[in-house]
Amino acid sequence: MQPDSDIPPSHDNVQPGELPPVFPPSNPPSTGIPPLLMADSPAPLPSQPHRKSGSAGGTLANFLSLCLGLFLADGVVSLLDESLILLFDVHLLGAIRGILLLFTVLLAIVIHGMMGLTPMIPKRLFLPVTLFIPLAGLATIPLLIYHHTRTHEIAWGISLCQVILGLGILHRVQHGWRFRWPFVAESRLEPRRFAWRNLIGFALAHVFLGLPAILVYLVVCAVLAVDHFTDGFLALRSEGLTVRVRKYVRDDGRTIQLFPMAHIGEPDFYRKLSESFPTNSIVLMEGVTDNGQLLTNKITYKRMATSLGLAEQQKEFKPQGKIVRADLDVGQFAPTTIDFLNLVMLVQNQGMNDQVIQNLLRFSTPDFERHFFDDLLGKRNRHLLNEIQIWLPKSDLIIVPWGAAHMPEIGREIQKSGFHLTETQEYVAIRFRSLGNKGRSIAGPGDSGSPK
Template sequence: MKAMMRRFGNLFLLLFLADGAISFLDHLVRLIAPLSPLDSLQRMVANLVILVAPVVYLCLGIDRRLPKRVFLPLIIFVFSCLFALLLVPSLSGSTPFGLLISAAQLALCLLPLNCFSRRGRPSLTMPPELFDRPSFSPKNTVTFAAVNLLVLPCFLVLLLAVTVNAYMEKFTSGFMHIAPDGLHMSEKVYRRGSQTIRLAGMIHVGEKDYYEKVVGAAAPGRTLILAEGVSDSRELLKNRPDYGKLAGYLGLATQQDRMRFEGRMIDQEELERSLPARQRKDRGGIDILRADVDISSFQPVTVWFLDSLGKQMNESPTLSSQLLASVAWSEKNVTPAMQQTIMDDILNRRNQVVIKQLRKALDRYDNVVVPWGALHMPAIEQEVVNQGFQLQQVRDRVSIHFSKREP
């Protein structure tokens, strides 16, 4: 047991050093070439460090011989880096940040060198004589457990935030993420020759100035805005979901109220009749096209779902009861098969429409703006890439501040 614990602790120390050294060399190579041959090895060693670190942390409460002044700073460093990369994924592709972190990781290896020695020489690993005393101490274990009663809730909250953020990043292709100051939405600017496409991830409720900044960022030149918004020409919805109550409770605005682009409304026929951009004499101005579906194109189950959900939301007197009633009703009445049909209508069918309009718009306009919900953006962005556009800029905006509220 004594030898096993010492070897396990030493394994973590050596992996920590190897991860720092390989990462530092990997990022140095990236300064010269975009692809590094050390990338796969670095990821493998980093994953091993992440797997071993929590086990070593638990061992600190069981075996008092493991020096906390050495292991705790290293373990805290590992999880701090992990949370930083998960909360701000763009840091993972930053070479300066990678060099800084790997240099700090190598500097932390001075801790064991200062604390351990063999035959009078500094040592990175723990010497055998450190484990000559008894391993278990009730005082050590009780103190460790008491401290973790305070640390664990904070850790779980942070882990929950990181998990939620990871799902947001995955399902919105980075158009929505959480940061310490609030919920962020991204706008990506793509370019192909003289043409640009702005993909602005949107949310139903947000800060007033967020919507104003999106509206005010229109590019010069002939511009078409492909507006989001499901119509209901046959008035099939008797109870349309209203986000005003949610926005008012949170001190926010709704996209419907604040998302007001200044421009000339056109319809589908006018878009198809318009001349290509290169033949136009007028090189300015903004046109707006509602590039969305009508409720009548949805399956009956989707219409029923939206109407019933709107009724649940509108009849609930408070925000909490609104949310609880909506969730309870959905769990009781919506089957998995129905969910698939509903999502196909609300997400995929609408994506197909806006992508079709985008293709037509690219033949006639210099700039196209697509301010759509963040969940729609992965499919739309893939179409933009398939059309040969390249990412030029990413603008990050706070859509909901966690603490700041404007009257």
């Protein structure tokens, strides 16, 4: 078959010396899209700051991880210790608990201070850690005021909250229930190492928010404590410490007045009280005698009164009426109570030293505390109540100017015997004032002695 003359000859059979025609290279159409990189040209990686394991960020991450670990360990050990005490009355972990608490507090103080110096520390995570122990201590105050016999239950609850908080923060920084060291990754830290705004804001928040709030809170707690532990016989007012004199009357007209006293106070306070006593009243005076000379040193409040610009009760309080000694003798106290009183008076006269501290530790047992408070309050109150019953048939008016600590029990007992509270008067015993006004009288606006 003859080839078709219209079909051009193939170039597959190129004869030597013959070359195919060369066409000029054609440019691709312009689309505005940059040309793709060649396969042998890898794409450049974004530049990242090179972090070494020994950098400041890594050290800080380890430091924060240690703080979080100690915080959680302290909570777990405290919770276990309180559980053993409550369930089995077993005290095994006290030493370990004390050591953990010490290092946890020290580390928390350091990290809290570092938060003001550097914004690298995540405050949302570590402010609760560094503030938990002091805030828990503050929250404990009102609980102890109203439930002071349940200290272990309160401590158990605080320890449980500490464990829950520690586990919650650990779960957040680890993104789950994984325990990898360091607990706090370096990527959790802020890149900035210092910022004036952080330092100034941190300082202002502590000075103008934190400290005033703590002071107000402590004042409120003090007011609650004074009112609760004295059953309302003492009160903290804006003008000072006030005492509430209560008048109790029985159906037959017999009257008992309870005057809460303080060992030191304003001179006019004692004089006003003395002048208010009717001359026909029986005054059952407080004052432990020492006929056997068992006390080695005399108890005096002169130094305290002088330093505060106040007066001693025994010098300024001269009541009218028939004075009756209605207190016990030192010989009726337990021997351990007498030894402790002598040691306290030795400290008052000579100050503290190593030997005194060792001797004081001997009186830290629960049995001693129970006997001591029974001697100072219980026995004396029972003796006073007996004296009241002796003198009631002999007088229509019995006045009891005793220490404020005695008043709650005395008030409850005389009400049980048929007396009813009919009147209350307030007297300012110690006025809050500047040192330049130490000699100011308690008289004035809102003066004491007004019936309530």
